Amino acid sequence: MSSSDTKYLREVESSEYEHGFFTDIEADKAPVGLSEEIVRFISKKKEEPEWLLEWRLKAFKRFEALVDEHATPEWAHLTIKEIDFQSICYYSAPIQRPSLDSLDEVDPQIIETFNRLGIPLAEQQRLTGVAVDVIMDSVSVATTFKAELAEKGVIFCSFSDAVRDHPDLVKKYMGSVVPYTDNFYATLNSAVFSDGSFCYIPPGVHCPMELSTYFRINEAGTGQFERTLIIADEGSYVSYLEGCTAPQRDEHQLHAAVVEIIAHKDAEVKYSTIQNWYPGSEEGVGGVYNFVTKRGICSGSGSKISWTQLETGSAITWKYPSVILKGDNSIGEFYSVAFTKGRQQADTGTKMIHIGKNTRSTIISKGISGGRSQNSYRGLVKIQKSATNARNFSQCDSMLLGDRSGAHTFPYLEIQNSTAQVEHEATTSRVGEDQIFYCKQRGISEIDAIKLIVNGFCKEILAQLPMEFAVEAQKLLAIELESSVG
Amino acid sequence: MLEIKNLHVSIEDDGTEILKGVTLTVNAGEVHAIMGPNGSGKSTLASVLAGRDGYVVTEGSVIYKGVDLLDMAPDKRAREGVFLAFQYPVELPGVSMANFLRQAVNSVREHRNQKVLSAMEFLKLMKEKAQLVQLDPSLKQRAVNEGFSGGEKKRNEIFQLAMLEPTLAILDETDSGLDIDALRVVSEGINSLRSSDRAFVIITHYQRLLDYVIPDFVHVLVDGRIVESGGKELALKLEDQGYDWLKPTESDPITA
Numbered sequence: 007m008s009s010s011d012t013k014y015l016r017e018v019e020s021s022e023y024e025h026g027f028f029t030d031i032e033a034d035k036a037p038v039g040l041s042e043e044i045v046r047f048i049s050k051k052k053e054e055p056e057w058l059l060e061w062r063l064k065a066f067k068r069f070e071a072l073v074d075e076h077a078t079p080e081w082a083h084l085t086i087k088e089i090d091f092q093s094i095c096y097y098s099a100p101i102q103r104p105s106l107d108s109l110d111e112v113d114p115q116i117i118e119t120f121n122r123l124g125i126p127l128a129e130q131q132r133l134t135g136v137a138v139d140v141i142m143d144s145v146s147v148a149t150t151f152k153a154e155l156a157e158k159g160v161i162f163c164s165f166s167d168a169v170r171d172h173p174d175l176v177k178k179y180m181g182s183v184v185p186y187t188d189n190f191y192a193t194l195n196s197a198v199f200s201d202g203s204f205c206y207i208p209p210g211v212h213c214p215m216e217l218s219t220y221f222r223i224n225e226a227g228t229g230q231f232e233r234t235l236i237i238a239d240e241g242s243y244v245s246y247l248e249g250c251t252a253p254q255r256d257e258h259q260l261h262a263a264v265v266e267i268i269a270h271k272d273a274e275v276k277y278s279t280i281q282n283w284y285p286g287s288e289e290g291v292g293g294v295y296n297f298v299t300k301r302g303i304c305s306g307s308g309s310k311i312s313w314t315q316l317e318t319g320s321a322i323t324w325k326y327p328s329v330i331l332k333g334d335n336s337i338g339e340f341y342s343v344a345f346t347k348g349r350q351q352a353d354t355g356t357k358m359i360h361i362g363k364n365t366r367s368t369i370i371s372k373g374i375s376g377g378r379s380q381n382s383y384r385g386l387v388k389i390q391k392s393a394t395n396a397r398n399f400s401q402c403d404s405m406l407l408g409d410r411s412g413a414h415t416f417p418y419l420e421i422q423n424s425t426a427q428v429e430h431e432a433t434t435s436r437v438g439e440d441q442i443f444y445c446k447q448r449g450i451s452e453i454d455a456i457k458l459i460v461n462g463f464c465k466e467i468l469a470q471l472p473m474e475f476a477v478e479a480q481k482l483l484a485i486e487l488e489s490s491v492g
Numbered sequence: 493m494l495e496i497k498n499l500h501v502s503i504e505d506d507g508t509e510i511l512k513g514v515t516l517t518v519n520a521g522e523v524h525a526i527m528g529p530n531g532s533g534k535s536t537l538a539s540v541l542a543g544r545d546g547y548v549v550t551e552g553s554v555i556y557k558g559v560d561l562l563d564m565a566p567d568k569r570a571r572e573g574v575f576l577a578f579q580y581p582v583e584l585p586g587v588s589m590a591n592f593l594r595q596a597v598n599s600v601r602e603h604r605n606q607k608v609l610s611a612m613e614f615l616k617l618m619k620e621k622a623q624l625v626q627l628d629p630s631l632k633q634r635a636v637n638e639g640f641s642g643g644e645k646k647r648n649e650i651f652q653l654a655m656l657e658p659t660l661a662i663l664d665e666t667d668s669g670l671d672i673d674a675l676r677v678v679s680e681g682i683n684s685l686r687s688s689d690r691a692f693v694i695i696t697h698y699q700r701l702l703d704y705v706i707p708d709f710v711h712v713l714v715d716g717r718i719v720e721s722g723g724k725e726l727a728l729k730l731e732d733q734g735y736d737w738l739k740p741t742e743s744d745p746i747t748a
């Protein structure tokens with residue numbers, strides 16, 4: 007590494023978090039800590055039916071048992087300080103419980119926050135035709151384009167609304183892909199989840215617009231526990247976008263979301279994420295702990311689930327969007343860019359579980375590590391006995407910026423059917439000094455050169471994102487790479 | 493335009509002295525060829541002028557357009573009009589030629605207070621300049637130098653030269669590895685870019701490029717020093733007699 011490289015990397019490390027500001031919105035909060043009373047409090051606040059409270063309580067009992075057993079997952083390549091689950095506030099909602107028809111009724115300060123994030127809501131509606139279900143802290147604040155979607159029979163609403171208006175669907179599918187017993191954080195989520203999104207596409211419907219949600223943690227010390235449930239009925243299609251940024255805080259914030267996707271026969275779900283939670287300071291103080299369980303099931307034949315993610319934020323990311331390929335001829339895809347800098351740690355990847363015949367999966371993962379960060383890919387490809395003629399292709403590329411970061415690859419293969427074809431490719435490279443010099447010799451500054459090279463490295467993943475999201479993703483990558491001093 | 497005085501350069505890692513007092517003056521509009529045997533320091537000279545890491549200037553000076561070139565960062569030098577055609581062009585996987593060059597061209601134009609080119613203007617310019625070295629216009633979609641043949645890489649360097657319109661173009665062994673047809677294409681490209689306000693420093697091991705690109709001056713670099721300078725006929729003599737007659741003997745140092 008040349009000295010100029012090292013200097014640049016120091017600058018990147020010390021660059022301030024762009025979206026680190028705090029909006030002062032009065033919140034309706036639960037007392038700090040976790041107990042059966044808190045679970046009941048949340049459920050009551052949300053005016054939930056009895057069956058849901060019971061489900062939460064079952065999850066809570068399970069969670070208590072796990073805590074007693076000290077059963078926090080420790081297999082990941084992560085160093086996690088012990089989390090005090092009693093110091094977290096499990097519910098916080100903007101004081102004005104919304105039942106709004108238009109954006110005009112939204113607290114102007116909330117709109118201002120989004121404007122500063124570069125997400126002009128009104129503009130987005132008008133220009134892009136993206137329906138935005140905004141989550142500010144834990145409760146939906148505005149839901150748009152509902153009417154147009156309703157016309158097609160598409161249900162896109164907050165999880166709470168779905169519980170109220172479509173209890174049968176929620177009851178049938180919630181926990182069917184990620185049961186409340188699934189893992190430590192999924193169990194926690196099941197007990198205390200506050201809100202999230204719900205989406206149902208009826209048979210044969212091609213959802214007329216991309217569905218988008220912005221998540222944002224906004225209250226000091228407030229963990230967020232979203233739950234998202236997406237059901238694509240037979241022959242339907244939906245593209246779902248999720249992006250988030252978080253304001254700068256000093257204490258760790260726990261984020262343990264659950265996303266479940268069900269794709270019926272011949273249905274296709276494309277789920278894209280930009281994750282930009284606050285990563286903590288250069289010294290590793292603060293930052294979001296992002297422990298997410300995302301899983302989809304291709305339950306019907308010919309169905310397809312595709313995950314695309316750009317992970318740039320969080321102090322710690324623990325996340326493995328997975329696909330259970332149950333239906334014959336079903337397809338699972340995972341495209342990922344994980345960028346870490348400073349003291350960030352990421353352990354992310356996917357699981358492809360082949361059960362049906364002729365099932366196919368593709369995994370392309372790109373990890374970029376700068377600063378003193380640690381970036382791991384962890385992926386499981388499992389071909390069960392029943393999965394005759396299953397195919398998998400995995401490619402994991404890592405790029406190192408500087409010499410103080412780490413890149414790791416942990417591929418797991420479990421193959422129980424001899425007709426399977428599984429390919430795995432992995433590379434690790436450094437941003438070459440010769441590449442940077444070549445760019446500089448053409449008049450391109452060092453930072454722009456690194457941006458170009460990193461963007462080139464991620465190109466095939468970014469190409470998977472829907473157009474407007476891809477632009478945002480590139481912008482975000484650029485911001486991440488930019489030094490605060492220019 | 494370029495005034496190199498008594499330039500001494502060592503390799504940073506081990507202190508080996510490569511250039512041992514090079515003096516050279518290049519005026520606008522001139523074409524200088526620098527020839528010499530392998531290991532004589534030709535590529536080091538090109539690298540130092542472009543600002544590559546890994547070298548230390550221990551003595552001497554380089555003045556470019558009246559200012560100290562060695563004081564400038566490599567990207568600043570490029571924006572000030574110094575262009576290096578690389579002996580080994582570097583691959584940038586996933587970075588399209590269009591993207592790469594648009595950024596390069598516009599950063600140079602901005603520096604010169606010229607209008608930044610729109611996407612349309614840029615693509616038009618790219619198409620026009622690609623013809624100079626007979627590169628296929630589909631080039632713009634391809635990743636920089638990735639999967640390019642050896643000849644394509646060299647033509648690509650001259651194409652970039654045409655796009656960036658430098659005032660000082662340094663060509664480092666641009667002719668190496670080219671077959672005769674490619675050599676002709678590259679030479680024609682270079683010739684079409686000669687102008688009264690642009691100077692060329694052409695580094696080459698063989699004189700065959702100079703059959704097509706006629707230099708105003710030829711210098712012979714041996715063991716880190718320019719040992720002989722002359723007109724184009726010097727190149728022919730070298731072709732004929734090799735470099736041995738120029739190599740210094742202990743008792744009989746040769747002066748230029």
